[in-house]
Structure formats: C-alpha cells, structure tokens
Amino acid sequence: MYCCGAAMIGAIGSLRKHSVFVHNVPLLYCPVCHEIEVHPAVKEEFELVVQYAVEDGVKETTLRDKIDPELIAEWKEYCVSFQEADLEPILREQIDYSLDLLSATKQLGDAEWGEELKNRLKVLTGRLKRLEEQKESSK
Template identity: 65%
Template structure:
C-alpha cells in the first residue's frame, strides 16, 4: 500500500504517458487529493521495460493488457485500501472513512502535522463527494 497526503492511495487501471509513450491498461496508484499518480510497484519493472522497448521500436502507444492476468489484478486489489472501478462515489466514501480513522490515530499520537494533512485530505475528499452528488442530482 502506498501513502500520499497523509493516507492511502487508490488503486486503478488506466493510461499513463511516460517518456513520450502512452501505455494503456497500467495498474496505478492515485492520490485522490493531490492527483499524484504512480505505477503500481508490483508492475513497475515490467512497465519500465515495455516503455523502453516501445521507445526503441519508436512506438507511441502500447498496452500492458497482455502482460496482466486477472489473478494479478485480484492480488493488487487486495493490497489497496480502495480500488476504483466504476463507483467513484463508493471509493470517495471509503477514503473519507479511512482518513477519519487515521485522524483519530494522529490525535492519539499528538502528531499535529499528520492531523493537518488528514484534515486537508478530508476537506478535498468531501468537496469532491459533494460535487459528485450535485452532478448526479442535476443529471436526474
């Protein structure tokens, strides 16, 4: 599990541009607060290798779909606190709950810096959830 902005990152599969090569179907870890995105550590070596081969072959787009089997995805989902598929609403609520739990721990440890990181994270997550709910309401 990777951490950013005081709490865990969300696992997802997406597209990432790296060294002028667009790579599709990449397991990623994304921070819902600062939007930091990194390749999942379990696939990082494979990702770097695929990008290097693509650059050598002057390929602009490639996919990792053939390199990733369903068992790998299941294992990665188990490692992540949250894994975004279609229901971002559920993921945001999960992240808010997790951040609230961590805020209690930060308070017990009297770690004011971590508390501030978590409070900021909660503000951003709450705002995103509110906007998502407003968008759902307006589209009905």
C-alpha cells in the same frame, strides 16, 4: 502505499511516458495530492514496454491485453482501495479511513497530524460533493 499521507487508490488506466501512451496500466493514485505511480507489481514490465515502444517508434501500446480478476486481487494488496467502476464508494472509504485516523490523533494529542487530516478530509469531501452534484445533474 502512501504519498502525502493519504492512502493510495488503485486503478487501471492509461499513462504517457516519454513519447509513448500506454493503456491498461495498473496505477496507484492519491485522491488528495493527485500523485500517480505505476503499480509496483508491474513497474519493471511497464518500463520494458515503454523502452521497446520508444526503440520501435511506437506512440501507443498496451501493457496487458487482458486484466483478469486474479491480477486485480494481487494488485489490491498494495492499496487500500481499488477503483473498478464508481469512485463514490472509494471516496467514502477514504473519508472513513481519515476520520478514524483523526480520532487517533486526538487520543495521541498530535495537533499537526490532526490538521493534515482535516485538510485531507476537506479535499475528499469536496471531491465527493462534486461527484454527487455531477450524478444529480446527469439524471
């Protein structure tokens, strides 16, 4: 899935909707524009959990008690990457993907798309640099 043109990354996280904080939600997020969406495979289930929680006055709930490898494999089909632990390999994968596309823009002569990709690369490399600095300073 794509938002601003960058490939969305999958992850399991927590999301607040209305007055309810829902944990263990499969999410798609963009490393460039930071758009976050509930994964399409569980969107209906997520909406129902939120609706029931609001009706029952519950402020915090869990979408799934157990996230097994089969579910993650299914969810990965909707996104280029799926973050299970370290963000660094995903950022590197996104940079490689964007560089491949940048090469295609040169072959197609699409300068506008090339500029968008250069901006995306600037954001991604900045995040990777900050992540590397954080890792280095925590040693």
